[in-house]
Amino acid sequence: MAFDAQFFAQFAANYTNPLDLTTVSSPVSFSQQINFAQGSGAGQADMMWSDTRTVAASSTDAIDLAGSLTGPFGTTATFARIKGVIVRAAAGNTNNVNVVTPSSNGTPLFLAASDGIAVKPGGLFVWIDPSAGGVAVTAGTGDLLNLVNSGGGTSVTYDIYIIGASS
Structure with missing residues (x-):
C-alpha cells in the first residue's frame, strides 16, 4: 500500500478604515502546505483513520489509538505515533466538542493530562x-484521545481525521 497526505492552511483578511479622502487598507495573507510521504520519518506517515461520530449528552468518546480502530481497508489501525489530528464539530451542535488528553492512559497530544x-x-x-x-502512542498506558460532549441535554456530532505512523 502507498500513502501520501497534504494539509493546507490558508488565511486572508483585509482590514479597512474609510477616512475623508481615502480608505486605508491593511491586507494580510498566510498560506502553508505540509506534505506527508509514505514512511515513518520526518515528513512521513503510513496510516490514517477517519470517522463521523456522535457523543451522547454529558458523555465521552474515548478513542483508543492502539488497536481498537478499524482502518479504511478493514484492518486494525494501531498507531505508534500520530502526526496530524483534525476535528470538525457539526454546525448544528448545541454543545462544544472538547478534544482532551485523558488523565489516565492519555496520548500526550497536549502539554499535560486533562x-x-x-x-x-x-x-x-x-x-x-x-x-x-510526532506524538508517541503507547498501548495500554498512553493511547487514548477523548472527545467530550461539553454539556447535557443534546448529543454532539463531529468528524475526525488522524494520520500517523505504525512504527
Missing part, C-alpha cells in the same frame, strides 16, 4: 506535526 481544547459548533481544531517523532 488538557484540551473546546471546538465550538461549526468550529475546527487542526494539529499537525511533520517531525519524525
